[in-house]
Amino acid sequence: MAADIVVALAFNAGLMAFSYGVGRPIVRIFNPSGPAGVGRDPAGIRRLDRGLFALALGFGAIMFVYLFLGLGDALNKPAAWAIYGAAGAITLVQYRGIAPEARAAFERVRKQRPPAWALALAAVVAGHAFLNLVGAMAPPSMADPLRHHLASPAYYADVGGFPFVPVIFWNIPGVLHVGYTVELLVASEIAPAVTHFTFSLLTAGAVFVLGRRFAGWKVGLIAAAIFYSLPMTTELASAPMVEMGAVFFAVLAVYALLTGGKDADMRWILLAGLLGGLAGATKPWALLAGPAGLAVILVVQGSGVLQRPRRTAISLVAFSFAFGLVLGPWLIRNYIAAGDPLWPLGYQVFRGDMWTDWHFEKFSSWETGPGKSLVDFVLGPWNLTNEIGSFTQDRGPLSGSLLTPILLIFIPAAWLFGAARNKATGGLLAALGAFAALAYVVWFAGYQQPRYIQVVHPLLAVMAGVGVVAAAGTRRRWLALAAAGLLGLSLVGTLGVSVAFNSGFFPVVFGAQSRDEFLEAKVSNISSVMWVNENLPTDTKVLVMGLAGWYYFDRDWLVGDSAYQGHLAYHDMASPDGLVMELSDVGVTHVLVQGAVDAEPTLLGWAARVGGPSYGERALEELLTDLELPPVTPNDFEARPFVLLAGLQAEGRLGLVHRGEETVVTSRTFGGSESVEFLVFELLVE
């Protein structure tokens, strides 16, 4: 465990340094400099700003090399180290340039004499960062990484490439997934979370430079503190998710558009397109950076859109071209493999292979939030702040989706106190507002999961930062004190949230709790995964009926849930014979049915859970007869594999080998869990 942590930290330190080294010459190729008069820094972009661009482009470039190696099935340990070493060599070659830069930056920081409030804000960010880093150093326990963000890289590392795998979310663009694959190959399972944590800090840095450039350093610092203290930042920064990579690229893309968009400076627009593409290639919801980036171009060019439409058109095309160029490899791979560049998200348009109307209906019927009326639309920001429980299903307001009231309180203050009248700040607010509004419209029309709109959080933090500074700058001492008090209270409150969230990771990270005890307490259904690992032969292949803990399987395994995969066409199987043939073809030897709170621990109990109560009430013979017709509803589609398996069990071709107890974790933070039973079957085929 300690060795894993040290390796993870060292590998990431190298990866970030080498990303900067690789990106430095790329930034020079673009040679971006700020046009005089733009923002507060007419001399051009500053060292930190340029460094963040270099790091983003360098990281993207390194990941692309790994991606192409993987697409050619040549991503193995030696290749991974060779590329890492080559990136290191490129960085070392530039030592004579980088060393004086680093010394000058250090000296500049050393000579700074910031006011006490600025130091306090920096201390808050440092406190959050320490807590998040501890969380990142714990064994992965969040559900999404165990299901896809780490599970798919683990598979890719195992097979040495990026084959098309028809499991939902496994083929969706993933710049960080490429990095996680490399880290699982050569570093440790802690490394991906440390990478994601690093990107959370880099995003705070990007927020700072964006605010500083267009509204002053105070706005930048306050915005960075607001963003980094959001509970969602806390929840994400300490886990191997991908959102922080996406928002880092997206914020820099907005910076680039604000800097060069007005004058249609192609270098900045192409740079923005590449960064927007990297954001979209990191997280599907960050694909919003594409249309939102176009909206920003239109806003920053303002009246120039009508006066010089050709220039605007060229800007839009250039941004779109660079955006698509980055996404190209993933889109082309998915299109060739399944006829849908965004498999399976583009099903409605492309009707891709290995996906069906039942899959589509199931996922498009997901709903959360108070509703989709015009009133709900208008009240969305209010509800996201003050009624977050209506977006989190049964989890209530105390979740990672919780926002702070600071955003809603201070964003209107930016306009109320006249900050928008300043040309640069007004342009900043208009552009960020356009980006956020477009993202909000798309999000509102779809599944209103709060995390899916996280890409706008850094931008809202900048807008709120403008509001805080505007309120504090009204020459009314009481108002300045009130603004500072509100901000301070909010930051203290969110630091408390971070302590509550991350305190559960301290025992395992500092050796007071074993890895197994930690996983048992934090990961749903981990007991069934461990039972399979410890009790089934090494040449086993397990069909997993359940969605938890996939990353921790040591045995060969296959996703069995009908709705989450497209390799097993249960809907075409009219009898258990069809299932036996297909399972035999793919080498399945065992079936694991994970426990669920609302399911009887039997195959037909599971069928009733996903298909409805009638599956528990009708005779098996009747259910098997129904299989001769295609499923009618998505529920029938989901229940079908369990009916098929129950048929096999009744015929004696599927034998129960173990029934065990495990827990479903209802809250990692509050420690809630419920006991359930899991089942392990052996396929008895002659």
Place this chain on the structure above:
Amino acid sequence: MGSIKSVLARPMLVRFVREHWKPLVFVAWAVGVLVAYLGQFSDSLDSIRDVLSRIFGGA
């Protein structure tokens, strides 16, 4: 003490509101948001107590 109407009609109050309407609007807005924000936790006090208990060992 005059009636409310006469108090509201006093020139000083009118001038005060006219000069400070922006901070007043802001404060009203901030208080409204804060009250609504804190109100959403009214059903979660037990959960908050559970977390505090876990962190501070029964505090």
